[in-house]
Amino acid sequence: MKKLINNPEFVVEEMLEGVVKAHPKYVKKLDGFNVLVRANSPIQGKVALVSGGGSGHEPSHGGFVGKGMLDGAVAGAVFTSPTPDQVFEAVKAVNGGAGVLLVVKNYTGDIMNFEMAAEMAAMEDIQVASVVVNDDVAVENSTWTTGRRGIAGTVFVHKIAGAAAEKGKNLDEVKAVAEKVIENVRSMGMSLTPCTVPAAGKPSFELAENEMEMGLGIHGEPGTFKDVIKPADEIAEHLVEKILADIDYSGSEVAVMINGLGGTPLMELYIMNRKVSNLLEEKGIKVYKTLVGNYMTSLEMAGGSVSILKLDDELKELLDATADTPAFVQI
Amino acid sequence: MKKLINNPEFVVEEMLEGVVKAHPKYVKKLDGFNVLVRANSPIQGKVALVSGGGSGHEPSHGGFVGKGMLDGAVAGAVFTSPTPDQVFEAVKAVNGGAGVLLVVKNYTGDIMNFEMAAEMAAMEDIQVASVVVNDDVAVENSTWTTGRRGIAGTVFVHKIAGAAAEKGKNLDEVKAVAEKVIENVRSMGMSLTPCTVPAAGKPSFELAENEMEMGLGIHGEPGTFKDVIKPADEIAEHLVEKILADIDYSGSEVAVMINGLGGTPLMELYIMNRKVSNLLEEKGIKVYKTLVGNYMTSLEMAGGSVSILKLDDELKELLDATADTPAFVQI
Numbered sequence: 001m002k003k004l005i006n007n008p009e010f011v012v013e014e015m016l017e018g019v020v021k022a023h024p025k026y027v028k029k030l031d032g033f034n035v036l037v038r039a040n041s042p043i044q045g046k047v048a049l050v051s052g053g054g055s056g057h058e059p060s061h062g063g064f065v066g067k068g069m070l071d072g073a074v075a076g077a078v079f080t081s082p083t084p085d086q087v088f089e090a091v092k093a094v095n096g097g098a099g100v101l102l103v104v105k106n107y108t109g110d111i112m113n114f115e116m117a118a119e120m121a122a123m124e125d126i127q128v129a130s131v132v133v134n135d136d137v138a139v140e141n142s143t144w145t146t147g148r149r150g151i152a153g154t155v156f157v158h159k160i161a162g163a164a165a166e167k168g169k170n171l172d173e174v175k176a177v178a179e180k181v182i183e184n185v186r187s188m189g190m191s192l193t194p195c196t197v198p199a200a201g202k203p204s205f206e207l208a209e210n211e212m213e214m215g216l217g218i219h220g221e222p223g224t225f226k227d228v229i230k231p232a233d234e235i236a237e238h239l240v241e242k243i244l245a246d247i248d249y250s251g252s253e254v255a256v257m258i259n260g261l262g263g264t265p266l267m268e269l270y271i272m273n274r275k276v277s278n279l280l281e282e283k284g285i286k287v288y289k290t291l292v293g294n295y296m297t298s299l300e301m302a303g304g305s306v307s308i309l310k311l312d313d314e315l316k317e318l319l320d321a322t323a324d325t326p327a328f329v330q331i
Numbered sequence: 332m333k334k335l336i337n338n339p340e341f342v343v344e345e346m347l348e349g350v351v352k353a354h355p356k357y358v359k360k361l362d363g364f365n366v367l368v369r370a371n372s373p374i375q376g377k378v379a380l381v382s383g384g385g386s387g388h389e390p391s392h393g394g395f396v397g398k399g400m401l402d403g404a405v406a407g408a409v410f411t412s413p414t415p416d417q418v419f420e421a422v423k424a425v426n427g428g429a430g431v432l433l434v435v436k437n438y439t440g441d442i443m444n445f446e447m448a449a450e451m452a453a454m455e456d457i458q459v460a461s462v463v464v465n466d467d468v469a470v471e472n473s474t475w476t477t478g479r480r481g482i483a484g485t486v487f488v489h490k491i492a493g494a495a496a497e498k499g500k501n502l503d504e505v506k507a508v509a510e511k512v513i514e515n516v517r518s519m520g521m522s523l524t525p526c527t528v529p530a531a532g533k534p535s536f537e538l539a540e541n542e543m544e545m546g547l548g549i550h551g552e553p554g555t556f557k558d559v560i561k562p563a564d565e566i567a568e569h570l571v572e573k574i575l576a577d578i579d580y581s582g583s584e585v586a587v588m589i590n591g592l593g594g595t596p597l598m599e600l601y602i603m604n605r606k607v608s609n610l611l612e613e614k615g616i617k618v619y620k621t622l623v624g625n626y627m628t629s630l631e632m633a634g635g636s637v638s639i640l641k642l643d644d645e646l647k648e649l650l651d652a653t654a655d656t657p658a659f660v661q662i
Contacts, residue, residue, distance in 0.1 A: 002523040002524060002540070002543075002560060002633055003523075003596075003599055004523070004563040004566065004595065004599035004600075004602060004603055004634070004635065005562070005563050005598075005599060005602055006562040006563050006564050006602065007562075011598060011602065014601075014602045014605050015598045015601040015602055015605075016601075017605045018600075018601030018602055018603070018604040018605035018608070018623070019601050019604075021604055021605055021608035021609075021618070021621065022589075022601065022604050022608070022621035022622075022623045023621070055598065056596070056598065058596065058597035058598050058601075059597055063597070192333040192334075192335070193333060209333070212333075229333060231336070231337040231338075232335045232336050232337050233337050235335065258353075262594075262596045262597075263593075263594040263596075263631055263633070264335065264631070265334075265387070265389065265593045265594075265628060265630045265631050266389035266390055266394070266593075266625065266628065267336075267342060267346045267386065267387065267389050267630070268334055268335035268336060269335075269349075270345075270346040270347075270349030270350050270353065270389070271335060271336055271337065271342065271345045271346055271349055272335055272349070273349040273350075273352055273353050274345050274346075274348045274349035274352055277349070277352035277353070278352075287352070290352065290353040290354070291353075292349070292353045293658075294597065294625070297596060297597070299596045299598070300594055300595070300596050300633065302333055302594070302631065303335070304335065322662070324662050327624075329660040329661060329662060330660060331653070331655050331660060331662055
């Protein structure tokens with residue numbers, strides 16, 4: 001296992017210490033919990049957003065804690081759902097009296113633990129609502145999911161619902177816009193290599209030297225098929241086709257995210273974007289905005305995902321709003 | 332070779348197309364040349380900054396073309412210096428009458444080709460000045476360098492000299508502040524894995540499964556020694572020690588960059604930052620600002636570098652200035 005780490009048991013704690021050392025203006029860590037919240041939390045009168053999940057997807061989700069996006073991010077062990085009490089602590093720390101929206105990716109453990117936290121919060125009279133992101137068109141059900149998985153499209157939910165909260169929308173309105181994003185975003189990924197969970201010490205699955213897996217999940221869950229590695233253009237074509245088959249994007253404007261899984265050079269993501277962009281143009285779909293980079297990773301996995309979000313005027317305005325977080329800044 | 336590419340011969344062209352498709356508000360490509368310039372180039376009356384080098388170091392340098400940083404970036408073939416005519420085209424395209432500063436990393440080919448371009452520009456009465464970045468303390472001379480190599484510290488030159496140019500400083504003043512950064516920044520890197528140049532199809536060197544190389548260059552040039560992989564804290568300690576031995580940082584405020592080489596999870600970079608930050612604190616060196624991420628990469632290489640820049644009030648103000656580029660945005 002080739003990693004820049006110390007004891008595999010403490011990777012999450014040490015990472016969070018490193019994040020706080022790097023970005024004290026943005027985030028603080030809750031004592032005794034692997035939870036990052038905005039340095040100025042709680043913000044009175046603003047709806048707060050909390051997301052999170054297993055670690056290993058950095059910069060998701062702690063990197064998106066800051067103005068215009070999240071208020072809190074809960075970091076479970078690597079690829080492991082955070083516990084209900086962690087989520088509950090995050091909710092308490094960010095609640096400014098206007099309620100808290102939980103943005104949950106569709107994995108059975110996450111759903112269960114965020115739901116329990118919501119119940120604990122309700123008992124303390126904190127108003128909590130939840131949305132579940134399920135943007136991955138690769139598989140109907142998967143190892144750890146009933147229904148579609150939640151992957152990189154989640155970052156669009158953080159950005160857009162975060163902007164709505166920042167503008168002073170109430171909890172119902174912020175939840176409604178988050179749901180609008182979820183209805184209109186689809187993603188699919190693929191992988192060239194597996195990754196190694198530090199505590200396990202070896203890759204969770206294998207791919208031959210000439211092999212890739214289409215539709216692979218961000219925890220290494222099986223995808224739709226293995227194949228010999230194809231040119232980037234063919235891969236892009238397959239991913240875009242699957243996404244476009246799922247909802248009707250015709251004649252729309254869209255936001256595109258070409259997301260790297262952690263071990264993919266930016267060069268390759270831009271080569272993917274070239275083809276994705278050309279394909280959408282050919283189909284009369286107008287690209288309004290494009291994000292290219294590592295937004296939701298899977299440790300050092302090589303590969304990437306494509307997310308396409310169908311926009312309307314409301315979503316465009318919120319997508320364009322200012323954001324200031326460790327991993328996403330927009331003027 | 333596991334890469335998301337099409338024909339290895341066209342990776343640079345296809346990447347640049349993908350960059351322009353993603354970021355038309357920021358950059359445009361010069362017809363017939365692998366050069367990116369700001370979408371609104373040339374800017375009359377502003378000193379322009381041009382940098383570049385071999386491709387494979389993305390987001391360096393094209394990702395830093397935009398307000399407050401570079402005006403143009405020249406992309407050579409992978410790990411290969413750009414030709415003088417490419418650099419000359421960039422200079423002509425960005426020259427707004429106030430002169431052009433070339434920011435060159437210290438590699439023999441880059442020095443020679445940027446110098447020839449400067450001569451070509453002088454013949455057309457364009458005022459050109461150059462600075463050479465040589466921040467890497469790992470080796471005295473290397474495969475492709477006389478003197479120290481230029482690595483990730485170069486990004487601090489882009490940021491700070493770019494801010495000076497944006498504030499309306501003249502060419503001499505912008506050059507002087509770039510030189511001040513170069514005098515005060517030192518870096519050192521290490522690698523866990525090699526990387527593969529697409530046209531070569533196989534790694535340029537080998538590291539055993541339990542091996543790392545300290546001081547490795549961003550093109551895979553040999554470093555100072557190979558060793559069995561050590562804990563992140565020991566690696567951080569070695570890098571910081573070598574950097575601090577080179578110039579006197581005592582009692583200063585510094586900016587720190589923990590740079591990933593392309594295949595390193597952000598988790599590991601933050602674990603490195605934790606130790607670097609603690610070490611500096613112990614030595615009474617105050618961290619004013621920290622950047623963590625992929626700033627100057629080496630394709631899919633796993634590993635990272637540490638850069639430490641000694642600050643004064645002028646450098647702090649320029650480092651904090653607004654920047655708006657594809658890969659670095661600061662409010």
